[in-house]
């Protein structure tokens with residue numbers, strides 16, 4: 001039984017239940033119900049989990065764009081890593097400007113660089129499942145294939161992080177399907193879109209990346225950058241300008257809604 005082998009998990013549930021007014025109001029039968037459902041992922045939570053992203057409770061399957069920081073909130077999202085050349089530079093800049101971001105990692109990159117995954121989590125950023133192998137045509141393939149790409153990446157990222165789960169799923173190239181959105185949502189990973197594609201991946205020049213953010217932010221709050229897949233010098237330099245600019249414009253930095 002999971003509850004005998006997982007002392008911390010059980011303790012977390014007791015603390016969570018103790019903090020939940022509604023759970024207390026139901027009475028002693030709650031404890032029996034929790035014990036019966038322990039370990040199957042169906043136990044209702046009375047409070048936020050102790051570990052960020054540690055809960056696999058289902059979330060909405062709609063593609064999220066909004067920011068939890070409100071109408072002047074922006075979401076910085078960093079895709080395709082982690083990468084030993086670029087992720088540490090991005091992390092340094094985020095720390096310098098006090099920004100929390102969402103890192104959409106492939107399973108293969110996370111498995112190859114678990115220390116970087118742990119660095120991302122330790123700095124307070126959130127994890128996002130970006131599939132195992134970044135197949136941008138996965139929406140044309142079988143449900144079995146899509147499931148393997150999403151769930152294997154979820155496992156690889158969670159293992160690399162030391163147990164912190166991805167809280168979002170972003171299909172590579174935006175290749176979502178109704179099936180993949182529902183599957184991810186059932187695992188607690190909110191499908192995640194974007195509003196501003198900086199096209200930093202194409203290396204159009206630092207100025208062009210910065211200008212795209214400034215000109216297209218009216219589209220919505222979720223901005224897409226990359227920290228892997230080639231020379232990301234322009235991305236790093238653009239972030240060095242964009243992050244303080246956003247602050248000067250009165251924006252605050254948040255996470256995508258779940």
Ligand SMILES: [Zn+2]
Nearest residue numbers: 079080172173
């Ligand atoms: Zn990508």
